[in-house]
Amino acid sequence: MLSSFGITVSTISLLLSLSLLYLSYYDLKLSNNKISKKIYKFAFSQILFTFLSFITLIIAYVISDFSLINVYENSHTTKPLFYKISGAWGNHEGSLLLWINILVLFSFLFLILNKDKNKNFKLYTIIFQNLLISSFLIFLLTNSNPFSLLYPTPTEGMGLNPILQDPALAIHPPLLYLGFVGSSIYFSIALAALITKVDSKSLALTIKPWVSVSWTFQTLGILVGSIWAYYELGWGGFWFWDPVENSSLMPWFLMTALLHSVLVLERRIGLYSWVIILSILTFTMSVVGTFLVRSGILNSVHTFANDPSRGLFILSFLALMVFSSIFIFFKHAPVENKNYKIFSKESFILINNWFMVFFLAVVLIGTLYPVFLDTLTGQKISVGPPYYNFILAPFLLPLLFLMTSGPKHKWISSNVIGIFNIALFTSIILFFLIFLSIKEGGLLLLLILLFSMYLITQTTFDFYETFKNKNINLSRIISHFGFGLLILSISLNQIFSVEKSFNVRLGDEKNFQNYTIKFNNLETFSKNNFKSVKGHFEIIDKKKITSQNLTPEIRVYNKPETITYEASINTKLFSDTYLTMSNISNTDVFNIKFQKKPFMNFIWFSVLLISFGGILQFSRFEKRA
Amino acid sequence: MRILSFIIIQLFIITISYGNESKTYEILKNLRCLVCQGQTISDSNSDFALTIKEVVTEKVNEGLSRKEIYYFLSDKYGDWILFNTPLKKNSYFLWFMPYILFILGGAILYIVIKKRTEKIK
Structure with a gap:
């Protein structure tokens, strides 16, 4: 019963999504400058039906309806209620439905929260968003249907992998998806902005809250996943540079880059194309990540039962998405008005982007190179933590340094003496105090300790400044402080374990x-x-x-x-x-x-601080708007 | 020259460990458990992992260097067992591409910033 109900409800949401596509396209040609009421009504029914399909699946899990293959394969009557519920998204089909729910949620929120924006800009965003929604719904219904019927109905299910029966892992996928899929909305916004030639300030203001939100959730999702790995996998580590961990980190780098460059776009005109490229890339990276995880081409602790036909769908979808984005980008490429002065902040933010893209490239190469090598030559190699540590660790030094001084410097008037301030002095003293208790450790690790200490003390001083000067960006200070603390704690953890x-x-x-x-x-x-x-x-x-x-x-x-x-x-x-x-x-x-x-505890706490900065950034935006 | 090479080596060593035991641990952490899903030998409790643990302990006690042990294992099980990817013909791209990209990115950034600053003048 639930099976046919679920299928009907998801089919209706697909039809609603297709109607929204048609209605929005039709509405584009009308000359009134308000979006028609019909679209709102359809969007509302769309979110209603999509949620209903997800709730149906959860109910099927709660009452252990084994007439659904999905429930039979992933649940069991003796499982505690909490894990029956979380089991609904602890598998490929169910998590795909969750993915679609979040796509629809963001699309709906965008529609109702941006009442005053340019009409066509909004309509195009809705169109792109619904293109994504309908493709994923088609994928769900044709290939990965969580409501597929099993006959005869078995009396008992096969159970959920016990390592997934865990509170942290129950909330890890929803958090991560809010990050991953949250990036879809600025993908759509970016394409819509290109077509409707929206000016840079309104583009920046439109995407900024979404970037902060998805970035915060992505950070929290990664954190919860690491905590889970720490206590559940039983090896005492929290990050293994596992391909699947990497695929959550890759969009994070791009979101971080975007979070910074949006600031420039908002205050100064510039980086318009770059912000659009980043927005497109972030969601692309999220889909790439999903492809890598679901297609099973990677050997990882996270692997679900996988199936090549899924990979094929996601890959074709990805190819279509990338090529049409490129096409739209070049067809509507904005002419950058370069006639403006480059300010100190802007250069430093570009340097941030340089590092983020570099980190992304390293992780991408490390994750994909073995796959390509295996396919092309049949040689199997492993790329593990030693590779990432060796390549990335030296680059932490300039990054930490730039995070400390970057936000404070002026491009033209910067002087070298300005660096030797009281914060550096304090951090050197603190560093020596720690140094005395260290018996081993390479030069690089010691330098990383020193530089992270410098970042921590400098941001502490900056924090103190905010009491006097309300204009200082508190979210930056907290996130940067959190990052400094993170690197410091990881290094000390490494040394004293x-x-x-x-x-x-x-x-x-x-x-x-x-x-x-x-x-x-x-x-x-x-x-x-x-x-x-x-x-x-x-x-x-x-x-x-x-x-x-x-x-x-x-x-x-x-x-x-x-x-x-x-x-x-x-x-x-x-x-x-x-x-x-x-x-x-x-x-x-x-x-x-x-x-x-x-x-x-310091490692976990510092990541919380980093994401707290993201929340603050969001509330800052709310105040200003 | 000697000082320089010392500094360079120091730069790239994250931790210097001493003693046979920590050497064994370090090696075990860099080996893939071939019968598991993405676990290291050190973290795995499978029979395969237990065997490799014994082999490595034995080899360390025999006085073999890290390099020799890695070589011994990769000879037997292939490079797939080494998380510590060796620098070989097939991994040049992996090891050098990041640096090339970093420099390339820096160059592009430099050109962009310079171009824009010049326009103002």
């Missing part, structure tokens, strides 16, 4: 450095959907004379049958203690991995 693994039997006691680890007890129990072996360990820090109990687990889930290794993490303000345990087959010996992970 401790890792040690042992083979132990019950009752063993191991000593190393100033820690003692005791294996006190082993407990087995079973829960609704898994059986567990839980080790009780006591970790004694002989230097600080403290002890803590950690209980890593090995879980055997029954649906689907999977073994997971649950890390036990004791989080303190400055340092996490991280313990995982695995069994060695056919013995009573366990392998345990003990890790000290300093400054993890």
